Amino acid sequence: xxxxxxxxxxxxxxxxxxxxxxxxxxxxxxxxxxxxxxxxxxxxxxxxxxxxxxxxxxxxxxxxxxxxxxxxxxxxxxxxxxxxxxxxxxxxxxxxxxxxxxxxxxxxxxxxxxxxxxxxx
Numbered sequence: 001x002x003x004x005x006x007x008x009x010x011x012x013x014x015x016x017x018x019x020x021x022x023x024x025x026x027x028x029x030x031x032x033x034x035x036x037x038x039x040x041x042x043x044x045x046x047x048x049x050x051x052x053x054x055x056x057x058x059x060x061x062x063x064x065x066x067x068x069x070x071x072x073x074x075x076x077x078x079x080x081x082x083x084x085x086x087x088x089x090x091x092x093x094x095x096x097x098x099x100x101x102x103x104x105x106x107x108x109x110x111x112x113x114x115x116x117x118x119x120x121x
Contacts, residue, residue, distance in 0.1 A: 003085060008092045012063040017056045023105045030109040040104045043118045045069035066097045077119040078103050 027037050038049050046069060047055070055065055075097075079088050082103045090096040107117045 003090060003092060003095055008095050011095050011098050012061060014062050014098075015059050016062055016065045017059045019062075020052075020056055026105060026109045030111065032108050032111075036108055036114065037105065039114070040108055040117060041101070044072050044075060044101055044104060046072075062098050063094055066094055069097075071097065072119075074119045075100050082106060 023037055024034050028034065038052060041047055041052055045066075055068070060068075078100045080086070080103060082099050085095075085099060087096060087099050087103060090099060104117055
């Protein structure tokens with residue numbers, strides 16, 4: 001599926017606070033923990049729990065969220081399809097970063113081992 005400019009704009013304006021509770025619910029329903037989710041977010045963005053909570057409180061958009069993040073140098077190793085989009089084919093960097101996070105949450109919920117999720121060699 002080809003991402004449109006409208007799709008990119010919609011993702012940029014989406015708030016992290018509106019999606020974060022869904023991430024928590026998704027992983028907890030599958031027997032994983034909020035702490036594991038925070039570990040995954042920390043690996044991708046460098047944000048600790050305090051920073052994640054502050055970003056939720058500030059109701060930041062994903063654009064602001066990823067502008068403040070220090071993306072893990074191994075993030076490019078996250079590949080595959082998420083929400084109908086092949087991550088490695090996405091040209092918009094923000095959309096790609098949001099899909100990285102979606103993919104990691106998905107892998108966590110599917111029971112993948114943490115070493116695999118965090119792309120440990």
